Amino acid sequence: MEGKDLFLMVEAISNEKNISKESVFESLEEALAVATKKQNNIDANVQIDRKTGKFSTFRQWMVIADGENFVDDDGTEFDAELHIHAKDANGVAVDDFVCKPIPTEEFGRIAAQIVKQVIIQKVREIEREVIVEDYTQRVGEVIMATVKRVDRGNVYVDMGGVDGMIPKFDLIPNESIRKNDRLRAYIKEVKSSPRGAQIFLSRTAPEMMIELFEMEVPEISEGVIEIMGASRDPGLRAKLAVKAKDKRLDPIGSCIGMRGARVQAVSNELNGERVDIILWDEDPVQFVINAMAPAEVSSIVIDEDKNSMDIAVEDDQLALAIGRGGQNIKLASRLTHWKLNVMSVSESDNKQAQENQKISDKLAEQLGVDSEVAAVLVDEGFGNIDDVADADATSLETIEEFDASMVEEMQARASDAQLVQAFGDADSFEVLTGVEGVDEDLARALIKADIVTVDNLAELSIDELLDIRNLDKELASTVIMTARENEGWFK
Template sequence: MNKELLSAIEYLSKEKNVSPDVIYDSLEAVLITAYKKEPGANSNAVVALNRNTGDYRIMAPKTVVETVEDKETQISLQLARNIDNGYDIDDVVNVDVTPKNFGRIAAQAAKQVMIQRLREAERSIVYDEFSNRTDDIITGIIQRIEQKNIYIDLGKAEAVLPVSEQIPTETYTVGQRIKCYVVEVRKTTKGAQILLSRTHPGLLKRLFELEVPEIYDGVVELKSVAREPGRRSKIAVYSRDENVDSVGACVGQKGMRVQNIVTELQNEKIDIVKWDEDPAVYIANALSPAQVISVTVDENDKSSSVVVPDYQLSLAIGKAGQNARLAAKLTNWKIDIKSETQAASANNETGTKDVIDDLDIMGDAVVSAELAEENMKS
């Protein structure tokens, strides 16, 4: 029985990746719980479990006295010296109170409670492991799709990719291997609940860290990310080493690095622009691939006015305003885009208004002079 117990603990420890101490602690708790259900059980009893042999006994501490008044907490000097002749009054003796039929009862109780404790320990280990992966990228296999929610097997745990975090343009199939961003890991009564995302900007950032060694090493810094998942994204990068081209490092030889990420995101277009501490330069870069003639910025309300060639206006704005919208998200600046013709027209209107205002002022001055002259004559 004892050898079987030790073998079972060793097997469970390896199979469930749980420390043997956790299993022994659970077993001790199970044994004392089972004992205290016995009639006349000693409330002060504890379990003495030998972790080398698997032998266990229920022991109750009792104080040696001349006359026993409380059998649960006291033992006579004569009985104490039957155990060990060295005991004296006021000494504490650990008395074996293991019931005769306790082995069978303990085995039944241990089986049920140990399974429960092991599950709890396993859940705790899984939670601890995955809670450290929050804001990181993780790879799993799609296990099943229920009510449009996708359940992904991560090996030791199952995670969910809800509808709200799925890219509308992507298709998902059971058995597909997929990379996701870990948004949150919650601890529940049923274990770790892992929430994943394919739309989070952090996914794009982590993919570039995986694909571009210069970003992972810190030579190139990814300053900002703006995404419209499944359609188009922009990232702003900066090189801490003047000998390293930040954009070129992200694109890779023959575009291989960025193409691997585009493939992973099922053909989501990615614009890589150079970050600059000068807001005007940064905004012009962010509107890539459109060419920019001039950028005027207002630091107070973080707004900018951009002038582009007439033939570049639609490209700068993008389909349904996508390029301008992403550039604004990327830079965190308001961007007003005008063509050369629109800008010139606006300037002409301003100039005309200024001329009219000047003429009005001159007219008022003439009238005032005439009135003054009439008053002098009178």
């Protein structure tokens, strides 16, 4: 093949497959080297001059250490046709090659077929790498695709010469999709496989909804309005949290658009999914109140250790707060990253009364006073021995029926109880941190929840441990199983 014809062929392959000319040259060199090796049973290297198109072929021997019982990567033992010892290599380093120019082969039909197969294989590999690299950089984009076929619930699409797949669990439930339909999808993941690049798309990811709003709302793409989070029940309902960097701007109104045009455009793309636009707030309690809309919240009790909030609503708001199938509370919880428990005002009052009773009983036991005195202390905001011991005596004396001598006695008992508790907590802390997976923060949370021994820890369920502290579920399981093993449960 003349140089001119070679360059025309390389350029044609490069343009057709969208790969570099250098990659095509390297593939051709490798293909010719493979054919030369098979035809002559030697190790060969072929080089093509990038300016003239001239072929140069070299026979090569791999340099190995003297006296080594050599076995190649493919299991081939020392062969004088393929290998050479370092002492005979004229200073060429071990693992390098001694090369000798040889005439370039005129290949027969079989060798030419080998060249063709190797070139096709190498070009496919390079093409796959180019696609993987290109679409890996595009992960997170929403693209338009055309449906090629639907098979076993999975949708296979054409993204402009490149194939992708939307797995059935990434499709909006009950959405009707047919061949040749055009739809938008979110690039979720890109993988390289022997069969080619695998591009996985999604229509259920919250990120897709965020991208759609960025397309529809100029204020978001310009950075004037910021999307702070999103949660979806695909095809049914979603919540989007937004905030404006300019206080004069209404972020909710901007996202809804004139007569709801902007939010409706997004909803239509998501098969009619209803989207609630929520105002983000840096105060987590206010953010939760906003996220619970349209339900009106009466009160909230927050537990930072458990990362949870108990939300109380009036009876006529309870169904609205929970939503159909728990939809509203579930989306609000995902959006705010808090575990939300919704209940009626009466249920909240009962729960609070029970909590106060537990606190009161514990305080009564520690101070050696009757339950009525302990209940009065709790009602006045003195819920533990630290509150009592560290309080200003005059603040306690202002409580009805509490005189100076009574306050002095209670504070002395509280100080003694603090000392006893400190010794007990120190012992428990040492014991609990001895369990693999229990760090210092978890140990403190366990002690605060009256889990003071390994046996106490072993008796917990995973959900009970997660209620005490927000952990990874797998870690919680490991901690409990380790505690049970330490306590001899499996002997």
